[in-house]
Amino acid sequence: MSNIVRPYGDTLDDGKVQLSFTLPVPDGAKGREAARKLVLSWGFKDCEVVHSNPLADEFSFYIAYGKSEASIDYESVVADEATEAAYLSMDEVNEFIKAKIGRKVVVVGACTGFDAHTVGIDAIMNMKGYNHHFGLERYTELETYNLGAQVPNEKLIEFAQKVNADAILVSQVVTQKEVHVSNMTQFVELLEAKGIRNRFICIAGGPRIGNKLAVELGYDVGFGKGSYADHVATFIVRKLVEKMGN
Amino acid sequence: MSNIVRPYGDTLDDGKVQLSFTLPVPDGAKGREAARKLVLSWGFKDCEVVHSNPLADEFSFYIAYGKSEASIDYESVVADEATEAAYLSMDEVNEFIKAKIGRKVVVVGACTGFDAHTVGIDAIMNMKGYNHHFGLERYTELETYNLGAQVPNEKLIEFAQKVNADAILVSQVVTQKEVHVSNMTQFVELLEAKGIRNRFICIAGGPRIGNKLAVELGYDVGFGKGSYADHVATFIVRKLVEKMGN
Amino acid sequence: MKEKLGLSRDRIAEARELAERICAPVMDFVEAHSSVTVERATLRLAGADDANADGVPVPNLVVDRLRDRLEDGALKWYVNALLRQGGTVESLNRKIAEGLDVSSVPLGDEKAVRARADELVDRGFARIRAARERRDAMRAEWKGRNNDPLLYLIVATGNIHEDVKQAKAAAAQGADVIAVIRTTAQSLLDYVPYGATTEGFGGTYATQENFRIMRAALDGEAERQQRYILLTNYASGLCMPEIAAMGALERLDMMLNDSMYGILFRDINMYRTFVDQKFSRMINAVAGIIINTGEDNYLTTSDAYEKAHTVLASQFLNERFGFAAGLPAGLLGLGHAFELDPTMRNGFLYELAQAQMAREIFPDHPLKYMPPTKFMSGDIFRGLVMDSMFNFVSKATNQGIHLLGMLTEAIHTPFMMDRFIAVDNAKYVMNSIADFHDEVEFRKDGIIVRRARDVLEETIGFMKEIAGVSLFDSIEKGMFADVKRPKDGGKGLDGLVKKGPAYYNPLETRLKNEAGLR
Amino acid sequence: MKEKLGLSRDRIAEARELAERICAPVMDFVEAHSSVTVERATLRLAGADDANADGVPVPNLVVDRLRDRLEDGALKWYVNALLRQGGTVESLNRKIAEGLDVSSVPLGDEKAVRARADELVDRGFARIRAARERRDAMRAEWKGRNNDPLLYLIVATGNIHEDVKQAKAAAAQGADVIAVIRTTAQSLLDYVPYGATTEGFGGTYATQENFRIMRAALDGEAERQQRYILLTNYASGLCMPEIAAMGALERLDMMLNDSMYGILFRDINMYRTFVDQKFSRMINAVAGIIINTGEDNYLTTSDAYEKAHTVLASQFLNERFGFAAGLPAGLLGLGHAFELDPTMRNGFLYELAQAQMAREIFPDHPLKYMPPTKFMSGDIFRGLVMDSMFNFVSKATNQGIHLLGMLTEAIHTPFMMDRFIAVDNAKYVMNSIADFHDEVEFRKDGIIVRRARDVLEETIGFMKEIAGVSLFDSIEKGMFADVKRPKDGGKGLDGLVKKGPAYYNPLETRLKNEAGLR
Ligand code: B12
Ligand code: B12
Ligand SMILES: Cc1ncc(COP(=O)(O)O)c(C=O)c1O
Numbered sequence A, B: 001m002s003n004i005v006r007p008y009g010d011t012l013d014d015g016k017v018q019l020s021f022t023l024p025v026p027d028g029a030k031g032r033e034a035a036r037k038l039v040l041s042w043g044f045k046d047c048e049v050v051h052s053n054p055l056a057d058e059f060s061f062y063i064a065y066g067k068s069e070a071s072i073d074y075e076s077v078v079a080d081e082a083t084e085a086a087y088l089s090m091d092e093v094n095e096f097i098k099a100k101i102g103r104k105v106v107v108v109g110a111c112t113g114f115d116a117h118t119v120g121i122d123a124i125m126n127m128k129g130y131n132h133h134f135g136l137e138r139y140t141e142l143e144t145y146n147l148g149a150q151v152p153n154e155k156l157i158e159f160a161q162k163v164n165a166d167a168i169l170v171s172q173v174v175t176q177k178e179v180h181v182s183n184m185t186q187f188v189e190l191l192e193a194k195g196i197r198n199r200f201i202c203i204a205g206g207p208r209i210g211n212k213l214a215v216e217l218g219y220d221v222g223f224g225k226g227s228y229a230d231h232v233a234t235f236i237v238r239k240l241v242e243k244m245g246n
Numbered sequence C, D: 001m002k003e004k005l006g007l008s009r010d011r012i013a014e015a016r017e018l019a020e021r022i023c024a025p026v027m028d029f030v031e032a033h034s035s036v037t038v039e040r041a042t043l044r045l046a047g048a049d050d051a052n053a054d055g056v057p058v059p060n061l062v063v064d065r066l067r068d069r070l071e072d073g074a075l076k077w078y079v080n081a082l083l084r085q086g087g088t089v090e091s092l093n094r095k096i097a098e099g100l101d102v103s104s105v106p107l108g109d110e111k112a113v114r115a116r117a118d119e120l121v122d123r124g125f126a127r128i129r130a131a132r133e134r135r136d137a138m139r140a141e142w143k144g145r146n147n148d149p150l151l152y153l154i155v156a157t158g159n160i161h162e163d164v165k166q167a168k169a170a171a172a173q174g175a176d177v178i179a180v181i182r183t184t185a186q187s188l189l190d191y192v193p194y195g196a197t198t199e200g201f202g203g204t205y206a207t208q209e210n211f212r213i214m215r216a217a218l219d220g221e222a223e224r225q226q227r228y229i230l231l232t233n234y235a236s237g238l239c240m241p242e243i244a245a246m247g248a249l250e251r252l253d254m255m256l257n258d259s260m261y262g263i264l265f266r267d268i269n270m271y272r273t274f275v276d277q278k279f280s281r282m283i284n285a286v287a288g289i290i291i292n293t294g295e296d297n298y299l300t301t302s303d304a305y306e307k308a309h310t311v312l313a314s315q316f317l318n319e320r321f322g323f324a325a326g327l328p329a330g331l332l333g334l335g336h337a338f339e340l341d342p343t344m345r346n347g348f349l350y351e352l353a354q355a356q357m358a359r360e361i362f363p364d365h366p367l368k369y370m371p372p373t374k375f376m377s378g379d380i381f382r383g384l385v386m387d388s389m390f391n392f393v394s395k396a397t398n399q400g401i402h403l404l405g406m407l408t409e410a411i412h413t414p415f416m417m418d419r420f421i422a423v424d425n426a427k428y429v430m431n432s433i434a435d436f437h438d439e440v441e442f443r444k445d446g447i448i449v450r451r452a453r454d455v456l457e458e459t460i461g462f463m464k465e466i467a468g469v470s471l472f473d474s475i476e477k478g479m480f481a482d483v484k485r486p487k488d489g490g491k492g493l494d495g496l497v498k499k500g501p502a503y504y505n506p507l508e509t510r511l512k513n514e515a516g517l518r
């Protein structure tokens, strides 16, 4: 069964969308008309430019409301966020490990490259956790190593080999100029060059990291905003059992 | 010479646009993905849904940034706002009338239909004016009548005939459900039915009235946000001389 | 509540005396008059309902036929017909809708008519009382779960069913009060449309059926949220008493209701309005409905700094007229607004002064504080910040009813997401400054204190002027909101009725009793 | 400035004494050491510039070769080579870039070297003085035309030419201060890249040429606006003294510069940092450059309510280290931030308390107040309102340097329109509460007053603990920002230099003199 939906302002299917953007042209009637035409060119049926403002001699700011005729079949949409799967609690993860794996699971994590944002990886790993979700360090059946920030990919891999890690956690927060993409890619390439990609469950995370992107880049999964240790632990143990099955 | 422009976030041609809208679906990963796909369907190349929020069980709110590849040739854009033309000051208008018309010009204005917003028409007509632009009542060479708000089209036309108006000003502020379109259309139809459309310069105005719309509906001109008495007076006297020429 | 402005109690008392002086002659006039809508409201409370095939409501059908004989009141004709026709009120209504002219039914025994009328009035009052008790019970059950101030959101789709969706979403997002904005033209209709409606401009028709639909929806949502959701509409325009009556029956909780709004902003005749407002207010008083007065409207046409005293003067008058109709302070949601030019230096301090002043002068009143509207523009980001300053002032001065500002105020009636953004803004700001009011004091003789004192003084001066010439004349002279309204001009004057010596209206008598007016 | 918190002057003095006690041993260590970047900074101020074909800067080429002999200082080798080679400094630089190893040039007459060194130092100081005078003249000419607090905006495109566009637009929109954010990795580079750059991540390389390009652009815009536009960069990371030197030469006006930031947030070795910060600060002092300290960073990893005292303690330490490097209070832009959880009841009151506390304890310092960042989310509308509350607190407590919050903080480095929205927000709010600070008083023993007192007390307790174990040990124990840094860990330790008995650095001596240190 399909369920065709459109943006909703205050009436079903009115298609109302708010937009704002800058154009590299002076402010004025001509700029407003350019803004309006541009919005129409995106397939909006109607557009009203409700505000414009100079930002500099050659830049101007526009606020517009458009009326979209485009729609999407909600039923056909496939959600792709790692956090959405039903997940286990900390205790359940520990039980699961005891029952199905029978040894401690080793997890190594770091914020890699030149990225110095530790808060995200700490939120996942540190004892105290985040938002009332305890971190991996508190899981009795996990053995965890948090290497902190600014860790070169080489060093992270070396360390993972040394401690015989089951899973490697890579955090990337800075995404400007796609710096995360090249850094994350290099990590996988290094593993592959060494022929050890399959020895690890590779997990990427960060506020702008989607599962889709991570998988594309060769990771097993990617965790974005609003992910917690329990999501990650669940993924690791399930995946491990799956790998052990093979 | 063409001048192709795209939205500008912080780098030329990065195409960045902010959008926000509601979808009639529950909040969650599936809704976010639907939102993302919808944005892509508008021709954006990339889209990141940076926020989502439930509004009700079956409604959710999305904030997204898209990257547009669409562009527009700024040089090809034709501005169409009545206020943009070089206009005369109050004194110049008076001089113009004395020199080229030689009699007082009669202007009748009202906020029509059930619309009760007098502030806009008053801003144009009242003595004190608006934003340091005196209103038409202060123009010595104009004879003005402001009928106020909620004036039926019939009554306005009757009055204009009675005082032998040169120009009729119609203000429309409420635009919900396109009520202004039907009201403005009815006004012109009434004039045409009486065969007197050409006796008057018909001017529409209001915050959401564009020149384009007004002309489409059969008015001589339409004045939107940021228009003042001097714009309107200039238009009237120039048009009148033009009509006298014929 | 701690006073911070050091306003002179004597000067405040003086202003109240002036208000009494100004209102007294108006009340004398009111006492001697009725109107077509007062009569129709009376009929409605006695049971008149339904509409004919053209949608003309039964109360109008009755009163229109009686137009020349209204000096005796309409009720006796209706009751007489009921007695003569036999059957229920509902069957009488149906017959009237189908063409029965009650004025053509010969008058029967007066005592029987009076007895039956008393029964009908009893029934009407019982319904009002039941609604009031239901409200009291619900509010008691969920005591302490509403926001303070109450967060007030509007819905305005024009379609009652769409309004319901929006209202439920708004309540789920945190609103305490839902106002169904009325369609653009309704205040000028001299009848109240009948049934559920789906087409309106800038708002939805106020009809009894629409009231019922929305009330049920909000009760459901209240149950879910475990928080009473108040419902608001407009007892305003040419039918104020009737809408008050419908609201009393359908358990509305608030009504926009001003003693002069219709005159000034809708060009309704002043005598008609003064008569109608009194009757509507008595109904509101008995039903326990909070009225919201419309002082904010002054500031949309006049400058909010220059004309602050007209707001305060109007608050005194609305209070006086309210008391005269039996409304206690607790039901007087006097209006004011945050409408100073945002480019004004220290504008926030002046807003703070004015809001605090209203709070201290009307300590027991659930003040209704309106957001910035006039200076809102297409710049929704600037607008959102203006709304945050408004939210701040409201909480910082302990306002009672807080109309949420919309970032899109200058663009369209609210989208569902606009409301969410507004609630979120208010909740964040208000929680964040929860105890600001108790924490902060104003410098003696500083900008804030002086501003409040000055406005009060100017108000007293202004009210003296009004008292000098009479309220009728001051309106005629344009002393309020910069609009002039001739005494015999405006709409609805022909619906005014001079009560005859035999004017009979037991419902009015009962209203007066219950409202505590002798 | 009126005091509102009634903080005990004695307790504040006690905290200052504790700071002195804590810093004294560190200063002793610093006195005995130099570092590779201190030496390079010395060379730069004496004229070393240029880079080789691989982009290795001349100062690095010189110091790298001298690595084992640095205990005597690098300058004499450079000057010696200059004398021996003849010609100008520029030609020497070129030769070095082309391969000349100054350490291989045999040392000549010491007196001649010293004389030539003095000349070079004179020239360096003359350039700094000229820049300072130029700034003073411009600020005097346009006195009173800047905003108060100064509105501070960042540009961060990664490309200096794109940055220029953004910066000019920001200035046109009303910014007083432009900070060119530095590329993500630069703080860990032990050299300063050379020339104009167009590729950076999350920021643009700090290079002398980039400084020059931006300075010229901003001077142009200042002329247009008739308002001095301050330029900010980062004297922070492994090259703090060199960047300070470059900033002094190119007339930067502010520098991010903290005595401990590199240690805590960049894992730079603590000894190295303490040595470098002193030298960089002496340069800033002489150049009249306001430093911005980094206390705000603590609150991004720790809770802003729980750890408010670590911010105040760090301010006292930064102040003390600043004084010890000759920086007067007027150049100490001590940092703090608006980072409380937005869902906290009365959060605004606590922010107000903390900001006012900083203001009263550091009355002559141009406090640098940072916007909410940690709790900013993808909800740009909520974020905008949080920024409005931040703008409010900043103006209400008379902060000096106001970093504008961005509604898109959690999403991307600022778009041009984001900056506009931020300036507009701040200008509206600040103008609207212009005199709030003078108007409003805090309740005696109320939430605000108590909060400030409590934080001060906790700070004193905390500083006593530090004094007990030494600053080095407290950092090792993780007492700041919840991070533990071992004394001999971190980057750059190998660049530390123990001064020998023959350590020669006339530039340092001159700096000390001009900075008024002994
Ligand atoms: C705190 C902070 C800092 C602190 C970091 C302190 C520290 N020790 O971490 C300091 C001040 C040092 C800092 C510096 C910089 N920052 Co910063 N910073 C932030 C800030 C305000 C909050 C980030 C944060 O802590 N979030 C809280 C955590 C819990 O959320 P999170 O990281 O998203 O993590 C969650 C999920 O993503 C996920 N997750 C994250 N990692 C992982 C890993 C795995 C394996 C898994 C499973 C899950 C997971 O789980 C977490 C819990 O749900 C953001 C803005 C913002 N409000 O988001 C900017 C921000 C991230 N910073 C930014 C930038 C540019 C910088 C600088 C590069 C600026 C500069 N040039 O100086 C520097 C340099 C840092 C560097 N080299 O990386 C930008 C990034 C822009 C972009 N998209 O590229 C942001 C968005 C600010 C902005 N708008 O410009 N920053
Ligand atoms: C003030 C106001 C009122 C006052 C009006 C008082 C009065 N006497 O005018 C009151 C409180 C009575 C009112 C009531 C209503 N209002 Co009203 N009101 C506003 C408000 C806040 C400001 C309008 C204003 O005065 N602007 C200032 C003037 C100077 O600007 P202007 O009208 O644009 O005029 C300028 C130009 O447009 C132009 N112009 C205008 N007319 C003409 C005519 C000519 C010939 C020319 C040449 C130029 C010209 O020149 C002027 C100067 O530059 C706006 C929101 C906003 N901030 O814009 C809502 C707004 C216009 N109102 C609105 C609504 C829905 C209503 C109601 C219908 C709500 C209700 N259901 O109760 C009622 C009913 C009124 C009715 N029947 O029309 C909506 C309209 C939505 C829409 N697009 O359809 C708005 C946008 C608010 C909202 N977001 O919901 N309102
Ligand atoms: C008291 C009062 N009644 C009515 C209204 C609404 O206007 P209308 O006359 O369209 O019902 C307002 C306006 O906000 C008002 O304040």
Ligand SMILES: Cc1ncc(COP(=O)(O)O)c(C=O)c1O
Residues within 6 Å of the ligand: D182, D183, D184, D185, D186, D187, D234, D235, D236, D237, D256, D257, D258, D261, D266, D292, D293, D294, D295, D297
């Ligand atoms: C003092 C100080 N230095 C430097 C920086 C910037 O970080 P980075 O180390 O990337 O230069 C900051 C952060 O905002 C800071 O506060």
